[in-house]
Amino acid sequence: MHGVLAVLALGAGYLPAQALAQVDAGTPTENTELRLKQGTRLREVLPEDARRQLPTFVSGDQIESQTDAVTVIEGSAVLRRHDTVIKADRLEYDQRSGDARGTGNVLINRHGDRFVGPDVQLNVNTDKGYFTEPEFTLLRNEGLGDANRIDFVSKDTTVAHNARYSTCPRTPGERWMPDWLVRATRIELDNVEEVGYASGGVLEFKGVPIMAAPYFSFPLSDKRKTGVLPPSINFDSQSGIELMVPYYLNLAPNYDVTLYPSVMSKRGVDLAGEARYLAPTFNSRLRAAYMPSDKLRDQDRWAYSLAHSQRLGDSLGAWGPIGLRLNLNRVSDDNYWSDFPRSSTIRLTTSRLLHSDAVLGWGHGPWSASVGAYKWQTLQNAGSPITPPYDRLPAVGVNYSKINQSLLGSDGWDFTVQTNFTRFQRSVAVASGTVKAGGDRALAITELTHRWEAPGWFVQPRARLNTAQYQFDGSNGVGNTLSRAVPTASLDSGLVFEKPSSFWGREYVQTLEPRAFFTWTPFRDQSGLPNFDSASRDFSLASMYTENVFSGNDRISDTRAVTLGVSSRLINPDNGAEVVRLGVAQRYLLEDQNVTLPGGKPVTERLSNILLSGRVQWDPLWSFDSTLQYNPKSRESVRTTVGGRYTPGPYRVLSAAYRIQRGVSEQIDLGWQWPLSALWGDAPARVPGHALGPGQWYSVGRMNYSMPDRKIVDLIAGFEYDAGCWLGRIVLTRLQQTTTKANQSILFQLEFSGFSKVGASSLQTLQANVPKYQYLREEISPPSRFQNYD
Numbered sequence: 001m002h003g004v005l006a007v008l009a010l011g012a013g014y015l016p017a018q019a020l021a022q023v024d025a026g027t028p029t030e031n032t033e034l035r036l037k038q039g040t041r042l043r044e045v046l047p048e049d050a051r052r053q054l055p056t057f058v059s060g061d062q063i064e065s066q067t068d069a070v071t072v073i074e075g076s077a078v079l080r081r082h083d084t085v086i087k088a089d090r091l092e093y094d095q096r097s098g099d100a101r102g103t104g105n106v107l108i109n110r111h112g113d114r115f116v117g118p119d120v121q122l123n124v125n126t127d128k129g130y131f132t133e134p135e136f137t138l139l140r141n142e143g144l145g146d147a148n149r150i151d152f153v154s155k156d157t158t159v160a161h162n163a164r165y166s167t168c169p170r171t172p173g174e175r176w177m178p179d180w181l182v183r184a185t186r187i188e189l190d191n192v193e194e195v196g197y198a199s200g201g202v203l204e205f206k207g208v209p210i211m212a213a214p215y216f217s218f219p220l221s222d223k224r225k226t227g228v229l230p231p232s233i234n235f236d237s238q239s240g241i242e243l244m245v246p247y248y249l250n251l252a253p254n255y256d257v258t259l260y261p262s263v264m265s266k267r268g269v270d271l272a273g274e275a276r277y278l279a280p281t282f283n284s285r286l287r288a289a290y291m292p293s294d295k296l297r298d299q300d301r302w303a304y305s306l307a308h309s310q311r312l313g314d315s316l317g318a319w320g321p322i323g324l325r326l327n328l329n330r331v332s333d334d335n336y337w338s339d340f341p342r343s344s345t346i347r348l349t350t351s352r353l354l355h356s357d358a359v360l361g362w363g364h365g366p367w368s369a370s371v372g373a374y375k376w377q378t379l380q381n382a383g384s385p386i387t388p389p390y391d392r393l394p395a396v397g398v399n400y401s402k403i404n405q406s407l408l409g410s411d412g413w414d415f416t417v418q419t420n421f422t423r424f425q426r427s428v429a430v431a432s433g434t435v436k437a438g439g440d441r442a443l444a445i446t447e448l449t450h451r452w453e454a455p456g457w458f459v460q461p462r463a464r465l466n467t468a469q470y471q472f473d474g475s476n477g478v479g480n481t482l483s484r485a486v487p488t489a490s491l492d493s494g495l496v497f498e499k500p501s502s503f504w505g506r507e508y509v510q511t512l513e514p515r516a517f518f519t520w521t522p523f524r525d526q527s528g529l530p531n532f533d534s535a536s537r538d539f540s541l542a543s544m545y546t547e548n549v550f551s552g553n554d555r556i557s558d559t560r561a562v563t564l565g566v567s568s569r570l571i572n573p574d575n576g577a578e579v580v581r582l583g584v585a586q587r588y589l590l591e592d593q594n595v596t597l598p599g600g601k602p603v604t605e606r607l608s609n610i611l612l613s614g615r616v617q618w619d620p621l622w623s624f625d626s627t628l629q630y631n632p633k634s635r636e637s638v639r640t641t642v643g644g645r646y647t648p649g650p651y652r653v654l655s656a657a658y659r660i661q662r663g664v665s666e667q668i669d670l671g672w673q674w675p676l677s678a679l680w681g682d683a684p685a686r687v688p689g690h691a692l693g694p695g696q697w698y699s700v701g702r703m704n705y706s707m708p709d710r711k712i713v714d715l716i717a718g719f720e721y722d723a724g725c726w727l728g729r730i731v732l733t734r735l736q737q738t739t740t741k742a743n744q745s746i747l748f749q750l751e752f753s754g755f756s757k758v759g760a761s762s763l764q765t766l767q768a769n770v771p772k773y774q775y776l777r778e779e780i781s782p783p784s785r786f787q788n789y790d
Helices: 048-052 314-319 761-769
Strands: 006-010 056-060 062-064 070-081 084-094 099-110 113-123 128-132 135-137 144-146 149-152 157-166 180-190 195-205 208-219 232-236 240-244 247-252 255-264 268-278 282-294 299-312 322-331 353-364 367-378 391-407 410-430 433-450 452-454 457-473 479-495 497-503 506-520 560-571 578-589 610-616 622-631 636-649 652-661 665-675 696-706 711-722 726-736 742-752
Touching: 056 062, 056 084, 070 099, 084 113, 099 128, 195 742, 322 367, 711 761, 726 761
Parallel strands: none
Antiparallel strands: 006 056, 056 070, 062 070, 070 084, 084 099, 099 113, 113 128, 113 135, 128 149, 135 144, 144 157, 149 157, 157 180, 180 195, 195 208, 232 240, 232 742, 240 255, 247 255, 255 268, 268 282, 282 299, 299 322, 322 353, 353 367, 367 391, 391 410, 410 433, 433 457, 452 457, 457 479, 479 506, 497 506, 506 560, 560 578, 578 610, 610 622, 622 636, 636 652, 652 665, 665 696, 696 711, 711 726, 726 742
16 A cells, blocks of 8 residues: 555454443343443543453554564554554554564654654563653653653653653753753653652752752652652851751651751751651641750750540440540740741740640530640740740530520520539749649539521520639638639620612612620629639620620629620622621620729720721622721720732732731731732733743732831741742741841742642741732642543
8 A cells, every 4th residue: 555544453352432431231132222321531541451452553654564464654654552652754563572663753652651752662562662862751740851762661660761851841943951850870750659760860950960869759740759848948047047958758648757857057957857647536747856956055956746636435336435635835945936936846826835735525415524634835035024824734624515405485495514623733933933823623604595586686695604613822822712603694686687779880788787785794702713714805896795804714704784786788699798897886884894804903984995897898809807996985096907908810919907006006917929920011821730820920928017116027028930840939037036136037949840849948938927828839630641642
């Protein structure tokens, strides 16, 4: 056959396409109708038995063939067999052995991976062979490379000799010199483990070697794998130059370890790490760091944090399991928080307080019980000492709760009883040394409530009795036993009016929601009782509709008051979205409030400050929030917060907030993430798997500015660059630690796409501090070989 396109099918056992239909098992008879099932996608992998029966197709301008002999195809020669395609100027195919030989402009597609070169020898039955001077493109991660020779060891294993590898694109017709590459004497590509192994390898960036090793591995997909994570360099005002090279250990599908070794020029070596474990009945996360002999402090430094949750006691059967929760945090010394402000080992609840607790809990029906130990580590500073909170060692509680019960001829009554016994203790530094203080408290809170409601209104009365007995050492060292019982009655009620409204050409549902809250707690003298856990609640709309102005249970305020408020909303009738919310509330004391915290003064002003709040989200891209605390007597605002956020699209967010507390502080808070190209023109269209596309600069940061001091309190600002096949970050941080001391640092990080993925401190800093920050690499679905079939 000469001068025309010819197609020849060699072999037997042609199978129907699995994606089109799947036939039910069984042998049909004359009267049995074949039932078809819908397939969800083309099958990526066929069973080996079926694969061996597949036919081989060849095509070309000229074909010479004999049965069970060598077939020669010349001119646009193509050989196809399932997931393998060979194209060349000339092909020779031996039907008996399955050997194929291609010469001249050869292209091989194996499972979506493409190889291009001058000469190939491949057995299509065993998938073994070799390719000389090929260039290759991998499907799963768009990896590219070239080599002197490639050996096809098996269907899933390929070995490249004297090879280069990168994920940077290749420009047709130009010499390939990627921004980063792995250069190795031998690279093995394992498609089963989806890992590449380099022997005698060097990692280069912009032609400069940055890492060399006799052997290392790198991923061929987004699957978790053991290997080096992107390193980071940090120039710190306290610790000097810091180099961190994280290493990830993928030990099993349900547990892993990440090591964070770092070297600090002024301090020494810091050995940190994180271990995670996930099991059907428990999960754990342990972070730890150890620095032997800190040169600046002349002592060993360490820290650890353990979070563990577990279900125990499944043998209890119908009585339900027991739950265990551990949250342990501790550091070696008082200066740890200021010396290591970006430590990922300890996530401080506040800068200088570390909370640790261990709790056993149980629940069955209306009953629940718990026993726990709660302890604080207080990191003191001589210039600004703080009073440590009380430890609770132990705290034992038993609760009973019956919901939606029938009482007084109506359903829906809720009855709860909470009991608790706690031993409080803490150590306080005095002139003569350290003094331990504390005591015992037995507590019982009984509550009965019911909520009547219907469209347009609700009424909810509540009765509560708070009783407590204390045993503690008084100021004279003599043991005291005191008790108190405080009843409380309250009534919460509200109305909801709705009407259709139109504003600026749009239709809305407008509401008017007045609310009245009455509470009555008689005065009980509590000045002689210790204060273990009570504090003033923040003045807010939520606290104005509560019975007790104090948190905790050591002070029950004698609040005899009425709170009146009203709110109004605009609701989009199409999707129920709240477009506008406005609210105002004020509390009126019927009598003076005489119960105070230690050192506090009774409240004699009958009218509270007026609290106004508002939220507007007229467009999904914009949102505004504001609260105003106004003193009607002095006719001035006491505290004001105004904030807004603009989010026009992915990787674009601007946020700003102004906060003033008269006589205390006045601050401006700014946060942002924005592509710089969008500042002077439209950014390019997004590329799947990337932020907006290669060659993009992004500015990202957050700044807190004190207006009275005229200085920046905290600053995190930097730039990210997406080059397409690599990411670069530079982040400047300034964190205020005391009124006169701040920690400053500059962090650098490089991340090579498809080689190693995130994990170092600069990215954690951005995620923790910049509102709505988005990582520049998103997860995408694994590609199919059918996307790259030719």
